[in-house]
Amino acid sequence: MRSLIEVGFEVMVVTDATAGAITEFYDGYAASLTYFSMIASKVDNTDNTLAKAAEMWLTIKHAAAGSL
Numbered sequence: 001m002r003s004l005i006e007v008g009f010e011v012m013v014v015t016d017a018t019a020g021a022i023t024e025f026y027d028g029y030a031a032s033l034t035y036f037s038m039i040a041s042k043v044d045n046t047d048n049t050l051a052k053a054a055e056m057w058l059t060i061k062h063a064a065a066g067s068l
Contacts, residue, residue, distance in 0.1 A: 002039060010041035014049050 001011050013036040020029030037043045044052075 001036075005039060005041075011039075012042040012044065012049070013040045015043060015045050017046060 001013075004011050013033075015033060018029070018032060018036070020027070020032040022029055033043065
């Protein structure tokens, strides 16, 4: 992820599609989300991500239809 960000990509992390080890003494999932929130362009869940993607698709579709 860091390599992609360094070359200019915007990187999004989907929280409920991410895994991390959880043991009695360590919550790797929470640690991962803390790290991701510091460097990723956006951190969100699947429902919000799909809703935004659908919104963007409709915007592109309408713009393309208007240019015909």
